[in-house]
Amino acid sequence: MKNHLLCCCLLVFSISLTFSQSADLVVINARIWTGDQANPSAEAFAVKDGKFVLVGKTEETMHWIGKNTRVINAQGKRILPGLIDNHTHFLSGGFQLQSVDLRDAKTEGEFAARIKERAEKYPVRWMTGGDWDHDNWPGGNLPTKELVDRYTPGTPVFVSRYDGHMALANSFVLKLAGITKETPDPPGGTIVRDKETGEATGVLKDEAMSYVYRHMPDPSDPELMEAAELALAEARKYGLTSIQDMSFSSHLKTYRKLKEQGKLTARMYCRLPIGMTDELVKDGMKAGDGDDWIRTGSLKAFADGSLGSSTALFFEPYDSDPTTRGLPSDIILDGRLERWADAADKAGMQLSIHAIGDSANSLMLDLFERIIRNNPQWDRRFRIEHAQHIRPSDFRRFARLGVIASVQPYHAIDDGRWAESRIGHERCKSTYAFKSFLDAGVRICFGSDWTVAPLNPFLGIYAAVTRRTTDGKNPGGWFPEQKISVEDALKAYTINNAYAAFEEKVKGSIAPGKFADFIVIDRDIFTIDPAEIENTKVMSTFVDGNEVFRSENN
Numbered sequence: 247m248k249n250h251l252l253c254c255c256l257l258v259f260s261i262s263l264t265f266s267q268s269a270d271l272v273v274i275n276a277r278i279w280t281g282d283q284a285n286p287s288a289e290a291f292a293v294k295d296g297k298f299v300l301v302g303k304t305e306e307t308m309h310w311i312g313k314n315t316r317v318i319n320a321q322g323k324r325i326l327p328g329l330i331d332n333h334t335h336f337l338s339g340g341f342q343l344q345s346v347d348l349r350d351a352k353t354e355g356e357f358a359a360r361i362k363e364r365a366e367k368y369p370v371r372w373m374t375g376g377d378w379d380h381d382n383w384p385g386g387n388l389p390t391k392e393l394v395d396r397y398t399p400g401t402p403v404f405v406s407r408y409d410g411h412m413a414l415a416n417s418f419v420l421k422l423a424g425i426t427k428e429t430p431d432p433p434g435g436t437i438v439r440d441k442e443t444g445e446a447t448g449v450l451k452d453e454a455m456s457y458v459y460r461h462m463p464d465p466s467d468p469e470l471m472e473a474a475e476l477a478l479a480e481a482r483k484y485g486l487t488s489i490q491d492m493s494f495s496s497h498l499k500t501y502r503k504l505k506e507q508g509k510l511t512a513r514m515y516c517r518l519p520i521g522m523t524d525e526l527v528k529d530g531m532k533a534g535d536g537d538d539w540i541r542t543g544s545l546k547a548f549a550d551g552s553l554g555s556s557t558a559l560f561f562e563p564y565d566s567d568p569t570t571r572g573l574p575s576d577i578i579l580d581g582r583l584e585r586w587a588d589a590a591d592k593a594g595m596q597l598s599i600h601a602i603g604d605s606a607n608s609l610m611l612d613l614f615e616r617i618i619r620n621n622p623q624w625d626r627r628f629r630i631e632h633a634q635h636i637r638p639s640d641f642r643r644f645a646r647l648g649v650i651a652s653v654q655p656y657h658a659i660d661d662g663r664w665a666e667s668r669i670g671h672e673r674c675k676s677t678y679a680f681k682s683f684l685d686a687g688v689r690i691c692f693g694s695d696w697t698v699a700p701l702n703p704f705l706g707i708y709a710a711v712t713r714r715t716t717d718g719k720n721p722g723g724w725f726p727e728q729k730i731s732v733e734d735a736l737k738a739y740t741i742n743n744a745y746a747a748f749e750e751k752v753k754g755s756i757a758p759g760k761f762a763d764f765i766v767i768d769r770d771i772f773t774i775d776p777a778e779i780e781n782t783k784v785m786s787t788f789v790d791g792n793e794v795f796r797s798e799n800n
Contacts, residue, residue, distance in 0.1 A: 267294075267309065267310060267312075268294075268310065268311070268312025268313075268314065268315055269292035269293055269294045269299065269300075269307075269310035269311065269312070269315050270293055270294050270295070270314075270315065270316065270791055271292070271293040271315065271316045271317075271318070271762070271788075271791045272290070272291070272292045272293070272307045272310055272311050272315055272316070272317045272318070273290060273291055273293075273307075273317075273318045273320055273325065274289070274290040274304040274307060274317065274318070274319055274320065275289060275290070275304055275319050275320050275321055275322060276288075276289055276290065276320035276322070276323060276324075276325045276766075277289070277320075277322060277323065277324050277325065277770065278290075278291065278301070278324075278325045278326075278756060279324070279325070279326055279327075279733075279736065279772070280301060280327070280755055280756040280757060281326075281327045281736065281737065281740045281741050281754060281755035281756065282301070282755040282756060282757040284757075285301060285302075285757065288301045288302055288303070288756070289302075289303055289304055290302060290303060290304040290306065290307045291307065291756060292307045292310035293762040293791035294310075294791075296761060296762055296790035296791050296792075297758075297759060297760060297761060297762055297791075298756060298757060298758050298759065298760055298761075298762050299758055299759075300758060301756055301757060301758060320766065323766050323767070323768075323785065324766070324767050324769070324770045324771070324772075325756075325764055325765065325766050325767075326485070326736065326740070326764065326765050326767065327740045327741075327753075327754060327755050327756050327763065327764055327765075328485065328486070328487025328488060328740075328753070328761075328763030328764055328765055328787070328788070328789065329484075329485045329486050329487065329488075329703045329739045329740065329765065330486070330487070330488040330489075330490065330691075330693075330739060330740060330743035330744060330747075330753070330754065331481075331486050331488070331489050331490060331693040331694050331696070331701070331703065331739075331743075332490045332652050332654075332691045332692060332693030332743050332746060333490060333492070333631055333632075333652060333654055333693040333694065333695050334489055334490070334491050334492065334693065334694060334695070334696045334701070335410070335491070335492050335695075335696065335697060335698075336474070336477050336489055336491045336492075336493075336497070336514075336696070337470060337473045337474055337477060337497050337500070338375075338697055339473075339477045339480065339696045339697045339701065340472070340473030340474055340475070340476040340477035340480075341374070341375060341465070341469075341473045342375040342377065342697045343473075343476045343477070343480065344472075344473070344476065345364075345373070345374060345375030345376070346360055346361065346363075346364040346373055346375060346376055346405065347360070347375075347376075347377070348360055348361075348376040348377055348378035348379075348405060349376075349377040349378065349379060349408055350382070351378060351379075351382065351383075352382055352383065353383055353384065354383055354387075354389065354393055357378060357383075357389060357393065358393045358394055358397065361373065361393075361394045361397055361398065361403060361405070362394075362397035362398075365397050365398045365401040365403070366397075368401075369400065369401055370400065370401065371401075372402045372404070372462060372463065373398070373401060373402065373403045373404070373405060374404055374405065374406070374462075375405065375406065375697070376405030376406055376407075376413075376414075377406065377407070377408035377697055377698075378405060378406075378407055378408065378414070379407065379408050379554075380407070381554070381663065381664045386664075388412075388414075388438060388447065388449050389414045389448070389449065390414075390447045390448050390449070391414065391415065391416050391417050391420065391446075391447065391448030392448075394414070394416050395416050395417050395418075398416050398418060399418065400418065401416070401418065402416070402418055402419050402422065403415065403416040403418065403419060404416075404419050404458050404462070407554060407555060408554075408697070408698050408699075409552040409553075409554045409555060409698050410552070410697075410698055411451060411452050411551040411552035411554070411555040411557055412438075412449055412450060412451040412452070412455070412555045412557075413449070413450055413455055413458070414448050414449055415448050415449075415450060415458055416448060417448070419458055419461075420446055420448065422458075422461050423457045423458045423460075423461055424457070425437065425446050425450075425457055426446070427439075427443075427444050427445050427446070429446070429457070431454060432453045432454055432456065432457070432576065433453060433576040433579050433580065434452055434453035434573055434574065434575045434576030434577075434578075434579060435450070435451055435452045435453030435454030435455070435456070435573070435576070436450075436451040436452070436454055436557070436573065437450055437451075437454050438450070438451065451551065451555050451557055451573070452551045452555070452557050452573055452575075453573075453575070453576050464496070465496075467500070467503075470496060470497070470500045471500060471503065471504070474497075474500050474501065474504055475504070475509065478504075478509070478510070478511050478512055480701055481511070481512045481701065482511055482512070482787050482794050482795035483784065483787075483795055483797075484701055484702045484703055484704070484784060485703065485765035485767070485784040485787050485795075486512060486701070486703060486787075487512055487513065487753075487763035487764075487765070487787065487788075487789050488512060488513040488514075488515065488743070488744075488747075488749075488753060488763070489512045489513070489514055489515070490515040490517070490693065490743065490746070490747055491514055491515065491516050491517065492517055492546050493514075493516035493517060493518055494518070494519065495518070495522075497516065498516050498518070498540070498542070501514045501516070501539075501540050502540060505539050505540060510539055510540075511789055511794040511795075512789070513538065513539050513540070513541075513753070513761075513763075513789075514539065514540045514541070515541050515542075515544070515747040515749070516540065516541070516542050516544075517544040517545060517546040517598050518542065518544075518545055518546065519545070519546060519547075520545040520546060520547035520577070520583070520586045520587070520590065520597075521577075521582075521586070522545070523545060523586040523589050523590050523595075524586075524589070526545070526590075526593075526595065527589055527590070527593045527595075530593075531543055531593070531595060532593070532594040532595065533594055533595055533596040533627070533748055534747075534748040534749070538752070538761070541747065541748075541749070543594075543595050543596060543748075544595065544596035544597075544598050544629075544747070545586075545590050545595055545596065545597060545598065546598050546599075546600070546631070547575075547577065547583055547586070547587070547597070547598075547599045547600065548575040548577070548599070548600045549574065549575055549578060549583070549599055549600060549601040549606040549607075549609060549610050550572055550573060550574055550575060550600070550601060550602055550603050550605075550606035551572060551573050551575075551602070552602055553602060553603075553634065553635070553661060553665060553668055553669070554661065554664075554668075556570060556572065556668065557572050557573040558572045558602035558603035558606065558634070558635065559571060559572035559573060559574050559602075559603040559605045559606040559609075560572050560603040560604055560605050560635070560669065560673075561604055561605045561608075561637065562673075564668055564669060565667070565668060565669055565670045566667055566668045566669075571603075571605065572603050572605070572606075574606070574609075578609070583599075583613070584613060587599075587613060587617065588617060588620075588621070591617050591621050591626065592621055592622070594624060596626065596627055596628070596629065596748075597614075597626075597628055597629065598629040598631050598652065599613075599628075599629070599630055599631060600630075600631045600632055601630050601631070601632065601633065602632050602634045602635060603634075603635055604635045604636055604637045604640070604673070604676075607630060607633060607635070607636055607637070607640060608637055608640055610630055611630075611640060611643045611644070611647060611649065614628050614647050614649060615643075615647060618647065625748075626648070627648070627650060627745070627746060627748065628647065628648065628649045628650065629649070629650045629652045629746060630644075630649055630650070630651060630652060631652045632652070632653065632654065632657075632695070633651040633652065633653050633683075634653070634657065634661075634677060634678055635669070635673065635676065635677050636676050636677075636679055636682070637676070638676050638682075641676075641679070641682050641683060641685075641686035641688065642686050644683065644686065644688040645686045645687040645688045649688070650688075650689050650690070650691060650742075650745075650746050651683045651688050651689070651690045651691075652690075652691050652693070652746060653678070653680065653683075653690055653691070653692060653693075653738075654692065654693050654694055654695040654698075654699060654706065655678070655680065655692055655706045655707075655709040655710035655735070656694060656695075656699040656700060656705050656706050656709045657678060657695065657698075657699060657709075658677075658678035658680075658709055658710075658713055658724065658728075659709045659712075659713060659714060659715045659716050659724065660699060660715075660716055661678075662678075662713070662715040662720065662724040662725075663715050663716060663717045663719070665677060674725065675725060677725070678725075678728065679728050680710055680728055680729075680730050681727065681728045681729065681730055682728065684730060684734060689742055689745065689746075690738050690742060691738050691739075691742040691743040691745070691746045692706050692707075692710065692735065692738035692739045692742075692743065693706070693739075693743070694706060703739055704771070704779055704780060704782040705780055706735070706739070707732065707735040707736065707739065707771065707779055707782075708776070708777075708779040708780035710729070710730050710734075710735040710738070711729060711730065711731070711732055711735055711776045711779060712729065712776050712777060712779070713725065713726055713728060713729050714777065732771055732772055732776070732779070733772070740754045740755060741754035741755050742754075761789075761790060762788065762789075762790055762791035763788065763789050763790070764788050765784050765785075765786065765787050765788070766784070766785045766786040766800075767782055767783065767784055767785060768782065768783045768784075768785050768797075768799075769781075769782055769783075783797060783799070784797065785797050785799070785800040786800060
């Protein structure tokens, strides 16, 4: 009798134990690149309460399957950790999806025609976005207000070049902003002028754009929500489960509202403007503040402009314009960057500083070195955003100072069409130098800089692995010695990005205890011809173990 009772008790205990271990989701028969050095590949995993609880072989997951467990037979499909984008202007991307698209306009006439069509549809609404690229046009001349004025007499037009460092204003907006022949160039900015008359052509570079920004209406809360939801849909489609954003306070408020409504389908790491330093220090903000969905504590600053706008700051003059070496930002010129950076670091906030030209990158390394020398030690994780053009001697300085190179590989194959015409062949040898960073022991992380470049991370992986410029003129790769492996590119889109946001313990790889963020793709990017990587499609995107995107072909 006692033995019978004992057996019954053991049976009840066994059933109870099995029930308590039932997973919400089990995936079997997959080819999983985990991104976990301790367990690089697997064929199955189990998910419970939004986290991976087992990663291994199919048979090991069997005891996790209960009556309510969803079981997916991946049938040999490639699975990756959820991808992370290290640098977006996310809500700008959402607004761009609603705005005029000028990126692929091949002539000035096509540019003007698209402006005309948009103005006829929305005659009094501000026309922004655009993302034009004058290097696509015959002659490569900058646009002028005369191109669009006749179509937009009462429509405010302020459309940006795709790098975001210059924009074209029509006459309506120039008048609204009070820009005349006598208006001076602001520190860190340039009003492009007609060489004969001295009148503004309509193109404003970097800080000169602030003349217009102060007159632009702020988007309403509903408009912000609509833009965010459009951007999130785009991220889901491309397998992005975390976004590291260049945010503003209104954006942060929007993400929090989406979270409350259960509509936030990507985890947000929000970098706020460094001009908010004093306010954020008073609030006690620290790097990594927040929760599983929204984190803050990193500050964004600008050291210079962009290569395409000839405002990136170099040691030597531009080959294309020997009168300039580029433009340092106004906050470098007046000392605010140094003061804010020092205060932010002392308060425990991360610095993420945009630097493109070789001189700008070197200046930021100098700044970081001073901070390390003078401030209390802590796990800083300095980031240089873009880190595009590097003086060869500075690669080792990145490594020695522990500075993360936060780069966007698509820029290499896009800018590679014309970069040598701006700064010459020799300087381009250490441009978008991903392999040089790795060889020097620098941690690199990858992203898009959307809307400057496409959000699709597989285009970024393709760019880093092939370096085939978008004009088709470099099938073997532009400076092919800077190519990297598919695995290194994936690390830069996953675990390295997680590290860059102080989140490597909770995301960036498929491992027990981490968020169950993962994607299923339609081809094995490790074995296909690298030239085909750009055609990769996401079949499913999962966040917290929940499927948030499924392709129509799945």
